[in-house]
Amino acid sequence: MKLQNNRGQVMLIACLLFLAAAAAVSAAAAGPALRRVSAARAFADARQGLYAVASVSEDVAYRKIKGLAVGNAEIFSVGGISATAEVANVSGGQEISAFANGTRFSRNTTMRLVAGDGASFYYGMQASAGGIDLLNTASIAGNVYSNGPVTGENSNLVKGIVVSAGSFGFIDGVHATGTVYAHTIRDSDIDGDAYYQTISGTTVGGALHPGSADQATSSLAISDEQIAEWESDAAAGGTISSPCPYKITDTATLGPKKIACDMEISGNGYALTLNGPLWIVGNLTISNGPTIKVASSLGGASVPIIADKPSNQTTSSKIELQNSAVFQGSGSTDSYVLMISHNKSAKQGGSETAIDLKNSIDGDLLVYAPHGEVLIQDSVNVKEASGYRIRLKNSAEVIYETGLANLIFTSGPSGGYMIESWKETE
Known part of the structure; x- marks a missing residue:
């Protein structure tokens, strides 16, 4: 057991x-x-x-x-x-x-x-065959390049180099602190050297270079194709068709956007913030003290505003800026608002002004009219001006900034990031 x-x-x-x-x-x-x-x-x-x-x-x-x-x-x-x-x-x-x-x-x-x-602006002012007129006390802090004549009156001043390119290059009545290049130089005051074929009535502080070769003509910084790309980018953000004219009189944020008619921005004490390019199919008027600024989120980019009515580029497609309008970049270095007019009156022999700036315009502003006339007058300060023809008068001033040689836009074939x-x- x-x-x-x-x-x-x-x-x-x-x-x-x-x-x-x-x-x-x-x-x-x-x-x-x-x-x-x-x-x-x-x-x-x-x-x-x-x-x-x-x-x-x-x-x-x-x-x-x-x-x-x-x-x-x-x-x-x-x-x-x-x-x-x-x-x-x-x-x-x-x-x-x-x-x-x-x-x-x-x-x-x-x-x-x-x-x-992006686009490279190497000069304080650049013009095509229409040339440049400097009247009264107009001044440019930067170099000037023109495919047409550069003429001046009274107490004008260019703080830099002046070039009137090509075999018909002509400079008359201009005071320049730098070197001057033209086929013909007349009645001017040049602090630097002078390169020319013919010279008369001119005081030259530097060396004379008679028999010098003419400078080659130069294209403007932004092509029509690039502007068309910006228009497409603006339209991709939607179209505003009414009311017309489209008016902004209070704080707003806009862009990318196509405005299918004239546009008016007026009144002080408020800001229009740009998130992307604007295409105005008509005329643009900005007056009476508003602030136009690039959105801070865009960093070092710039934003174009384009006035272009393809059906009327002779009496429409114009920009008028007046009466204390202020322009601001994003707050980052090298950020600007670029105004572009596709008015072609000047190139076609007409009398219409593509971009008209007057009465206290200031800030981070560039103006561009590849086929039209840019008129800058009174107490206006811009960073760069390019056009078929450019006229500065009274106390208008262009102050070039070095960052414009490598400018970046928010969109386009070679812009942005x-x-x-x-x-x-x-």
Whole structure:
């Protein structure tokens, strides 16, 4: 009987040992399986995190390249995973840092955007064959380049180089502090050197260079094709068709947008903020003290405002700025408002003025009329002026800024930003 009890105990112990061994084997087998399941879940979450990070950074990059508004921080979700992108200004462009963090992963990427070629304004003032007239006390702080004559009266002053290019280059009645280049120079006051074929009635402080070769003519900085691209970008943001004329008299944010008629911006004490290019299919009038400024989210980019009515580029497509209007960039270096008129009256021999600035216009403003006349008069200060023909009179002043040699726009075939690099940092 005692032997049978011992046998029963042995059997029980054997069963317990077997179960323990089986549990150990099962545990040993289950551990890797559970770790594989956990790893698979972590991998799936990490992939979703990467998708979210890539999506938000690409979305912000697209907005920057297209000149659309971007906040200081943008959030995007994929499959329940949220990623955040932040934009910082860096030398030569902008950096987009995107990140997503979870319980089992952390994904971080950095994308660098560099400025495109944009438009390069190398002169304080540049004109085509229509030339440049400097009247009364008009002054230019910067170099002047013209494919036509450069003429002056009274106490005009160019603080820089003056070039009247081509075999018909002609400079008359101009006071320049720098070197002057023209086929013919007459009745001028030149502090620097003079390069010419013919000279008369002129005082030259530097060296004379008779028999000098004529300077080559030069194209204006922005092509009609590029302007057409900006018009397309503006139209892609939607069209405002009424009321006409379209009037802004209070604080507003606009762009990219096409205005299908004349536009008037008037009144003081408020600002119109530009998020992208504007295309006015008609005339644009700005008066009585409003502030026109580039959105701070656009960083170092500039924004074009275009007056162009394709069906009437002789008596329409004009811009008039007057009475204490103020223009501001985004707050970043090299950000401006660019006014473009597609009026062609001057080039066609007409008398219409494409861009007329008068009575206390000031700020981060560039004016451009490739086929028309730019008239700047009274207490007007702009950073650069280009046109088929340009006239400065009274106390008008153009003060060139060096950043205009590498100007970036919010959109266009060679403007805005482009992606230089992308990398995953974690």
